[in-house]
Amino acid sequence: MKFYTQSFIYDDPWSIVSLAYFLRYPNPYASHIISCDVISRTQTPSGTLLTTRLILKRGALPRWAPKGIISRSESWVVEESEVDPMGKTVRCTTKNLEFTKVMQVEESVLLSQNDEGKTMQTSEARIRSRFGWGLTKRIETFGMNRFKNHSRDGISLILGMLRQSRLQTLGGPAPYSPMYFAREEPHEPAPAHQERGPSGVGHQNTGPWRRVMGWLSKD
Numbered sequence: 001m002k003f004y005t006q007s008f009i010y011d012d013p014w015s016i017v018s019l020a021y022f023l024r025y026p027n028p029y030a031s032h033i034i035s036c037d038v039i040s041r042t043q044t045p046s047g048t049l050l051t052t053r054l055i056l057k058r059g060a061l062p063r064w065a066p067k068g069i070i071s072r073s074e075s076w077v078v079e080e081s082e083v084d085p086m087g088k089t090v091r092c093t094t095k096n097l098e099f100t101k102v103m104q105v106e107e108s109v110l111l112s113q114n115d116e117g118k119t120m121q122t123s124e125a126r127i128r129s130r131f132g133w134g135l136t137k138r139i140e141t142f143g144m145n146r147f148k149n150h151s152r153d154g155i156s157l158i159l160g161m162l163r164q165s166r167l168q169t170l171g172g173p174a175p176y177s178p179m180y181f182a183r184e185e186p187h188e189p190a191p192a193h194q195e196r197g198p199s200g201v202g203h204q205n206t207g208p209w210r211r212v213m214g215w216l217s218k219d
Helices: 014-022 136-150 153-165 207-217
Strands: 002-010 033-043 049-058 074-084 089-096 104-113 119-128 194-196 202-204
Touching: 002 136, 014 089, 014 104, 014 119, 014 153, 104 136, 119 136
Parallel strands: none
Antiparallel strands: 002 119, 033 049, 049 074, 074 089, 089 104, 104 119, 194 202
């Protein structure tokens, strides 16, 4: 198993950094992200906001990887977050749901405001492979290097856009307010295609969606 941690301080306030974090997809540094959908969102009695998002991404294997190591290039990732507007913290964890024997990636992120009004981001990642065949360490190193190279690129880009457009001065709900995040209604990901039944009426191919919900129900 490979373990990596890093911390970084943004000069921007917590509300702006948190907004940039949840708006980080899509961005040019994450062209492998195909879709990002909210599948559940609830507000706790203490006022925190719990959100689960389902992310579909496309990955490319290194040249040295054996052919057929995975069945397809697309895979699902689940992201679970908790926003505490009073304590000014965001806690978020992500993990892949497929091809976990080849490589399991679990990432946790904490965004918190310090006494100077700046925002601290602490990220941790655990990469583990159970593939064997003498490739375990090589696969884990490959995953670790990809995480190191692009762990903050997306959020930094969105932060720059927010600064330029001065979104923090608009008269709408504050970015740190639960009402801001609640404006996006949960919905199921759109099906990749529709199949035709014997009657000719289209129906959704719900196989992948049922499989994903099965994974989530195990936790």
